[in-house]
Amino acid sequence: MSLLLFGILAVIALITAALMVTARNLVHAVLMMVANFGTVAIMYITLSAPFVAVVQVAVYAGAIMVLFLFVVMLLGEQQLSFDEPFAGQRMAAGVLGLLLAIMLLVTLFTASPAVLQTGLTAEQIGRENAQRVGELLYTQYLLPFEATSILLLIAMVGAVVLAKRRLL
Amino acid sequence: MITFPSDLNLGPIAPALVVVVTGILVMLADLFLFRAEDRHNTVWVALGGLIVAFLVTLGLWGQVSGGPITAIGGLAILDRFALFLDLILILVTAIVMLLSAEYLVEQNIEHAEFYTLILFSVSGMMLMGASADLMTLWVSFETFSIALYVLAAYARPKVESEEAGLKYFFLGAFSAGFFLYGIAMTYGATGTTRLMGIAQFIQANAATISANNMLYVGLGLILVGLGFKVALVPFHQWTPDVYEGAPTAVTAFMATATKAAGFAALLRVLFLAFPQLSGAWSTILALLAVLTMIGGNVIALSQRNIKRMLAYSSIAHAGYILIAIVAGGAQAVSAAMFYILAYALMTLGAFAVVIALNRGGAEVVNFEDYAGLIQRRPGLTHALAVFMFALTGFPPLAGFVGKWYIFDLAVRNGWAWLAVVGTLASVISAGYYLYIVVLMYMRPAPDNAPDLGGAQGTAGLAVALTLIGTVLLGIFASPIFNLAQSALLAAR
Incomplete structure (x- = not known):
């Protein structure tokens, strides 16, 4: 059940994240971002971290999203062109993103035992x-x-x- | 059922509390007590609060004779180190208030909120010195930083001031990110944010600690975060622009109080939490000290604006203070604190002269304006010359004794080469400090030299106070040094 839920949420999160980056309309990008934040918040709940979930909604979907909307409001809704302001920007972003993904995967599978579990104990969670x-x-x-x-x-x-x- | 810490008593951070309350009172007094034309009187409310804070600090001084007292569940610590820092900060703030009173009116930016923000900022610095926990350190770090971002932009809509505020904000937020990430890493590696708890963890895991990369990364990031605040090379790029653009009174405050608080935090973290790792951090800090002293002094040589010159000079002096930390030993803290006090007096004095030379809102900051100053403002010229000699390190002034204590400590603890670099750097510094003196005494004033008006009231008083301090601290150094000596850290 929880695996199925995770699968659905993960697919939604990935799709909204991809749409956010590729959207040409600024308002659409912001909407996709909010959807992404919300999905991630639900994931936190499934990980039995309701506090983090609420913080995610309050800070990211709330405060930071408002900041973005202010920018949209002040600059006006506009179609973004696909020209690169800096040459090779997209290429560099792709390479760096790939590197980050590799790094995260490596860390995930060789997690350091030096990381201590502190703060909340297992029964407090x-x-x-x-x-x-x-x-x-x-x-x-x-x-x-x-x-x-x-x-x-x-x-x-x-x-x-x-x-x-x-x-x- | 929640169990509160048993020692829930705010007494140990009383000086910071008094300063915060004074800040609020200044705002209220501005609102209810004074009419618009009497508004400049708010500075006296602020100074009164500082006197109360001074008395409270003295009262606490006697209480801690038996050693440090941890307070509020180990979040804060009351010891003579914190109280000595409080005394320095109160002195610096009082002088900055005297400097500001007329300066703000002349710049047409006088508001009671200026004093409030300075007082809030100082309370953050005081709390920082009394921190025994990385979280207390972090919140107090942000408290004083955010007030300073606003103060740097205080002369809005003046473009330079806006630029200074924005630049300081962005780079400050960036460095705060490093600092916070370092705290998170350290917490992840040790499972505690208490400074002494970290030291205990390192002690208990001495055998495996060198493999604990996360702890070293955390320490490194904390050093970067604090290095930004005290402007060590290579984290110094913001300093000249911010010091130049900010209102001069704010620059004087940033150059002295921030540096004192930043170094206090550095001493706390390194000597309370990471004393066992000194082999690792002393090498890095020695390198940074060399870069900072040489870099600051060499770039200062090419400056033609006294605020920028003093900015690079403040960078160079951070390098000297760093030598004391690197050298370590029982006297490291007292040598560093003594130097911070001496540096604060000399630098405040120099800025006080710059402010006293102000004419009708335009600031006298270009070197050309100082040519032949002796004919126009002899008193201030002599004062500035004394401060320049003191900053260079001429005996018998405060700067000389401060450097002597630090270099002596370095030689005795096996860092003689660092003392040699420091001495060479001081020689380089003579090139720009004495250049000002030569300009003032030996060059004729340009024909179109501006009229500098008459003597100033409170700014003149600030010049006199810092001048007396600079001379007395040089001549009667040992009582103050012994006082600083008794301001040792708990861990030593």
Whole structure:
């Protein structure tokens, strides 16, 4: 059952990824990207990592997608030409992509035993792992978690200072 | 059931908290307390908060006489090293505030948010010095960096300032990526983010550690991330453009406070988490030190803009500080911290003079403007000359004693060749530091020399303070050095 589900999701993910790269219409590319993100999020759920799945939807399908849509909105919907801005660009991308694929495959089959499993233990992984992540944030990583509030405050003040000078 | 850390007490990071609260108070005071025309008074709120932070730091100093205290479940550490860094940062920030007060009005960019951002940034740096965990280190690293990106672009819509902000943001984000990837690798290899936990892991697995490639990659990436922040060659390319484009008061802050915080983080990580791997990192850092000293000083020779020249000078000085880390030993931390203090005073002084020479919003940064300065502004000329001599390393000024401690340490710990390179680099540096002095005293002023106006208030005060500091630190070096000596790291 889960293998069948994985098979379906993998095919959808691959097709949407390929369509995203080859789409000539910017809006279509963004739509394909969202579909891809969503598919990957479902994969995380099948791997019993619901927290990562929700983060994937919130950050990638949410925040990053909005960023892309802003660009589309500002630049206008346009047909992309197939001219290469840099000579040999497509060739280089293909070679690098192939190299990455080979590297990932090699790593997959010779995974280093030095990688330790830490953080969540096996029994913590399950339906309640979002709760466990929350507990870690409030106990083992309390100080950085609190310091993040200052970080966000700085980002807010900074955005106003740079973008809305006349309000000051 | 959640069990919170038993030592849930924010006391150990009190100086950083005071600074954060001051930053918020400055914003509120700007909003409710002062009318628009009295807005410049917010700087006094900020300075008042810094005095409170200073007193709090002194109060904590006595508490840690018995050794370091880990706090908040081992996330932060309170020791004299952190407190000494806090003292340096408070001093630097107070002087930067004095520098900024009139400068901002002249540049027409005065807003209370400037002081708020500086204070938030400093709180991040203080937290960084008090970090005992890679996650605390990371969040505080980002806290001070993001505030600095905004500050670099603070003179918007001035194009140079925008360029500086954008460049610093992109390269800073890039280097933060390296740093975070390094943390992830280290966590993957050791299973912990606690600095002392990493050291324990290395100790416990001493036999197999040299095969643990992931740990070495993690260490290397962390070094790259921090190397960007303290501007080591070859991670320095952003420095001259950002220093030149940012408002001069911000440049002064970046050149001193960021460097102090960056080196504090470097010392923490290397001496607390990776002391057993010193064989690996000291060789790499020795190479970087040579590149940084030679590269910074040689390129500085060809500069014709004092902000760019001071940028390359700051790169070169990072190389000297690196020698102390490479040499190691019981005195490495105190030699590095002493040098950071001396460097901060000299560099702040030089920037203070540049700001005090400001006229009507236009900055005096080209070397030609300094020709014959002695006839126009004798007081500031003498001050700048003292700072240039101190930066070169002439006795009896602060720069000389700082270099003496570091080179002495290097010779005693078997890194004599590094001390020789450092000395040669200092000789090269005389070429550009003294060139300014020659220009000021011996060249006639050009006929169309701009009128530089009268003496400045707070900027003049900053020049006087740094001048006194530079001279006193050189003459009465040993009490301060002993103070720095007591600011040793927990692991030593």
